[in-house]
Amino acid sequence: MFQLILLSCFAKIKQDRSISSVYHILKGKKSAQTIQDMRLYDLGSYFGIYKSLNRAEFDEEVRYLNKVGAISNPTDNFVYLTNKGKDILNSKNQLDIDILNGQAFEHIAPLFEKRFMLAIQVASHLRLNKLSFIPIVEDETAQKWIKEMMISKGFSANLFLSHLYDELLEIGESLSNYWMEIFVDRITSDKQVGQSIQQLSINYNKSNHDIHLILTAVFHYIFTKIEKDKYQYKLLAYISDGLWIDNSLTISARKTYEYVQQGYTIETIAKQRNLKANTIYDHLIEIAYVDKTIKWQTLLPDANYFKILEAIKKSNTGKLKDIKQLLPESISYFQIRLVIALNNEKMMG
Amino acid sequence: MKQTIEYQLENIFGHTSFKLGQKEIIEDVINGKDVLGILPTGSGKSVCFQLPGLIFGGTTIIVSPLLSLMVDQVKQLKASGIKDVVAINSMLDPVKRAQVLENLYKYRLIYISPEMLQNEFILKRLIKLNIKLFVIDEAHCISQWGHEFRPDYLKIKDIINQLDQPPVLALSATATEEVQNDILAILDRPNMKKHIYPIDRKNISLVVEDLPDRKAKIDYLIALLKQRKIPTMIYFSSRKEAEQITLILREQLDNFSIAYYHGGLEQDERLLIQQQFMKNQLDIICCTSAFGMGINKSDIRLIIHYHLPTQLESFIQEIGRAGRDGEQCISIVLYSKNDVQIPRNLFHSELPSTDITSGFINSLENLQFNTTNEIEKYVYDFQIFNETQWRFIRYHLEDFLIIQKDKLDISSEKLVQFDRFIKVKIEERLKYKHHKLNDLIEWVDHSRCRREKLYQHFQSNYSQVEEFCCDNCGLALEEWHPKENNKFDGTSLGWKERLRWVLLQEKNNESNAERNH
Ligand SMILES: [Zn+2]
Numbered sequence: 120m121f122q123l124i125l126l127s128c129f130a131k132i133k134q135d136r137s138i139s140s141v142y143h144i145l146k147g148k149k150s151a152q153t154i155q156d157m158r159l160y161d162l163g164s165y166f167g168i169y170k171s172l173n174r175a176e177f178d179e180e181v182r183y184l185n186k187v188g189a190i191s192n193p194t195d196n197f198v199y200l201t202n203k204g205k206d207i208l209n210s211k212n213q214l215d216i217d218i219l220n221g222q223a224f225e226h227i228a229p230l231f232e233k234r235f236m237l238a239i240q241v242a243s244h245l246r247l248n249k250l251s252f253i254p255i256v257e258d259e260t261a262q263k264w265i266k267e268m269m270i271s272k273g274f275s276a277n278l279f280l281s282h283l284y285d286e287l288l289e290i291g292e293s294l295s296n297y298w299m300e301i302f303v304d305r306i307t308s309d310k311q312v313g314q315s316i317q318q319l320s321i322n323y324n325k326s327n328h329d330i331h332l333i334l335t336a337v338f339h340y341i342f343t344k345i346e347k348d349k350y351q352y353k354l355l356a357y358i359s360d361g362l363w364i365d366n367s368l369t370i371s372a373r374k375t376y377e378y379v380q381q382g383y384t385i386e387t388i389a390k391q392r393n394l395k396a397n398t399i400y401d402h403l404i405e406i407a408y409v410d411k412t413i414k415w416q417t418l419l420p421d422a423n424y425f426k427i428l429e430a431i432k433k434s435n436t437g438k439l440k441d442i443k444q445l446l447p448e449s450i451s452y453f454q455i456r457l458v459i460a461l462n463n464e465k466m467m468g
Numbered sequence: 469m470k471q472t473i474e475y476q477l478e479n480i481f482g483h484t485s486f487k488l489g490q491k492e493i494i495e496d497v498i499n500g501k502d503v504l505g506i507l508p509t510g511s512g513k514s515v516c517f518q519l520p521g522l523i524f525g526g527t528t529i530i531v532s533p534l535l536s537l538m539v540d541q542v543k544q545l546k547a548s549g550i551k552d553v554v555a556i557n558s559m560l561d562p563v564k565r566a567q568v569l570e571n572l573y574k575y576r577l578i579y580i581s582p583e584m585l586q587n588e589f590i591l592k593r594l595i596k597l598n599i600k601l602f603v604i605d606e607a608h609c610i611s612q613w614g615h616e617f618r619p620d621y622l623k624i625k626d627i628i629n630q631l632d633q634p635p636v637l638a639l640s641a642t643a644t645e646e647v648q649n650d651i652l653a654i655l656d657r658p659n660m661k662k663h664i665y666p667i668d669r670k671n672i673s674l675v676v677e678d679l680p681d682r683k684a685k686i687d688y689l690i691a692l693l694k695q696r697k698i699p700t701m702i703y704f705s706s707r708k709e710a711e712q713i714t715l716i717l718r719e720q721l722d723n724f725s726i727a728y729y730h731g732g733l734e735q736d737e738r739l740l741i742q743q744q745f746m747k748n749q750l751d752i753i754c755c756t757s758a759f760g761m762g763i764n765k766s767d768i769r770l771i772i773h774y775h776l777p778t779q780l781e782s783f784i785q786e787i788g789r790a791g792r793d794g795e796q797c798i799s800i801v802l803y804s805k806n807d808v809q810i811p812r813n814l815f816h817s818e819l820p821s822t823d824i825t826s827g828f829i830n831s832l833e834n835l836q837f838n839t840t841n842e843i844e845k846y847v848y849d850f851q852i853f854n855e856t857q858w859r860f861i862r863y864h865l866e867d868f869l870i871i872q873k874d875k876l877d878i879s880s881e882k883l884v885q886f887d888r889f890i891k892v893k894i895e896e897r898l899k900y901k902h903h904k905l906n907d908l909i910e911w912v913d914h915s916r917c918r919r920e921k922l923y924q925h926f927q928s929n930y931s932q933v934e935e936f937c938c939d940n941c942g943l944a945l946e947e948w949h950p951k952e953n954n955k956f957d958g959t960s961l962g963w964k965e966r967l968r969w970v971l972l973q974e975k976n977n978e979s980n981a982e983r984n985h
Pocket of ligand 1: 916917919920939940941
């Protein structure tokens with residue numbers, strides 16, 4: 120699969136761009152150049168699908184493609200597909216790689232996967248009343264999310280598992296058995312500890328890259344399904360909650376977003392990142408446009424929220440200054456901007 | 469009080485009784501005495517400080533050089549519901565670290581690496597705490613005659629003196645008398661109460677197999693392993709060989725589940741392999757010494773050293789992971805004469821070569837560094853020394869006052885002296901390591917009881933065993949019948965069945981389980 124993706128990329132960029140540009144696409148580099156490449160050469164599906172790829176592995180794979188005669192010699196950093204390469208690309212079933220949609224999902228996939236894996240482990244242990252186990256996902260953001268899920272009203276490990284089973288079974292039906300075998304092997308519950316990428320690679324006689332990409336593709340397929348119908352895949356949609364943040368966030372705001380999700384205060388974030396508090400406030404506004412699920416109450420008491428909302432409605436111009444005049448001194452411009460952002464629906468994912 | 473600590477033991481850890489030595493050490497610690505505890509691996513050393521730490525109000529500091537051990541202990545404590553524990557080490561990301569440091573007083577147990585302890589900022593924070601107990605784990609690291617000498621351990625004494633004189637508990641699983649005395653002297657606590665327990669383990673049989681080459685080793689492994697399916701660890705000195713032997717064994721041993729583990733794997737992947745082994749989902753694990761530090765698995769039955777270890781201390785520690793449940797288990801060393809070169813090469817990677825060191829000293833004179841950081845960056849950027857080598861050099865530079873707290877003092881005179889000194893020091897360390905290796909080889913070549921020989925360096929006596937003592941006392945492996953691993957279920961099903969099973973949707977079991985609740 121990885122080789123097929125590489126061939127497809129090289130075919131698309133022709134010899135306009137270097138092989139490094141393909142590497143950056145796969146890594147999902149957020150630079151103006153890479154984003155432009157992605158748009159210009161129609162590489163959106165592969166954007167950010169392989170963030171853990173390192174350059175040495177990438178180069179090795181490129182050298183291999185050259186060795187088997189599928190591409191020209193990569194020494195000058197530019198390659199084209201040989202006839203053999205074209206044949207390989209055309210003869211293979213493209214449906215598999217068509218499932219990938221990095222541009223739309225690259226920012227959802229990593230955290231979703233962590234939540235998904237950890238939630239299954241936690242729910243299966245709770246279901247059997249086993250309270251002592253070592254979480255397989257160490258990511259604190261994911262752990263925090265799980266904790267909140269478990270204490271949320273109406274949470275039942277039993278229902279969680281049975282809904283998840285139904286949804287995965289349905290989704291899996293339209294994927295190849297082969298992929299689903301790998302996917303299920305990867306899951307950790309009370310019954311089994313998931314297999315590492317390395318183990319899957321040995322068991323299924325595929326490269327590490329292919330295993331990674333197959334798992335990624337299954338997740339992308341799940342996202343496509345959720346996007347189409349949140350209500351049919353209620354549980355999977357629930358796991359993805361708050362992750363459908365728009366790609367338009369700047370990298371700096373995204374970093375802030377991660378810290379906010381981990382519960383850090385504005386002051387701590389500003390101090391640690393060596394930024395002014397005002398910059399962090401700007402990030403928060405940016406985030407508020409795209410993610411409404413973060414707990415804003417610490418920044419804005421409920422009472423003020425409603426006051427501001429009313430003032431926005433009352434004000435004819437919608438200008439910040441006019442709104443501010445309708446409100447008590449103590450309410451800041453930031454809080455007003457925040458309420459405006461939170462009530463702006465157009466960018467909701 | 470006695471009732472209380474026993475009650476706490478059950479309450480916190482779920483153990484109904486203390487293991488050998490634990491209670492005596494804990495009682496002395498609670499009574500405010502300084503204690504040196506030598507307990508065999510697998511005897512629950514950590515309970516000796518975790519229990520008092522959790523009973524005391526205030527904070528317990530645990531200095532530990534082993535990152536993975538620290539992380540595993542914190543994980544295990546958290547899994548058992550004790551949340552106010554933390555590990556401060558280089559792996560913590562800066563924001564998280566800042567948050568931890570701001571809230572240090574909230575933690576009852578603080579694990580910290582010796583490097584972090586030397587960070588002025590962190591030290592200042594620690595001084596403000598109400599520290600009730602100061603623990604030095606792996607205390608043999610303090611002595612240069614200990615098998616894992618860590619120069620930065622020598623500074624611990626100064627740090628303790630800056631604190632409000634809390635009682636000190638030094639723990640180790642392997643320390644010769646020489647090392648024990650060193651610990652007391654370096655900590656400057658001559659009245660430390662010693663609790664020394666024999667480290668020989670009656671339930672571990674000792675076997676050495678002379679095998680001429682790699683092929684013989686592989687044939688031997690396959691013939692041996694295929695007889696019984698039991699939790700097995702195979703230690704390697706090289707990551708690559710661990711991987712390759714895994715592949716060969718997988719091919720040759722049907723129905724066995726085998727994986728490898730070494731420091732080169734991603735953290736998430738390591739965690740999966742570890743837990744598979746814990747759950748007996750894996751039968752055999754091919755690993756380097758990176759594995760096993762924090763492994764709390766009680767039923768490991770067979771420990772094989774595919775390569776020769778570097779000295780008896782680490783060997784004793786590694787085999788100590790077997791049979792913690794007290795059941796019979798076996799250690800087998802696969803020995804081929806050529807292997808001796810492997811640890812020798814390892815020594816040279818642990819100590820800088822005298823040539824490179826001289827070159828480095830030259831550049832100290834010529835490159836006009838202004839700060840320690842500049843030197844350190846230079847060392848890493850140009851890969852002059854690896855981490856272990858640099859730690860060694862750096863310590864001695866500090867000792868010579870060439871590197872000082874906030875300045876450098878580089879003069880030609882001093883450098884000439886240093887050059888002379890460090891060469892002698894490197895030779896001395898190498899000689900020492902070779903001497904330790906020779907002890908090990910002597911043991912391997914020994915023709916009488918291996919048990920007697922193995923422990924003679926560490927204690928005056930050992931418990932004799934009748935059956936399954938060692939190969940030289942006539943051990944018959946075919947008479948050994950340990951309980952075997954069940955076949956791991958769920959592997960042969962198709963994905964739909966397996967998904968159902970993994971997500972606990974098996975109709976029959978489910979309704980039964982519900983009725984039982
Ligand atoms: Zn014997």
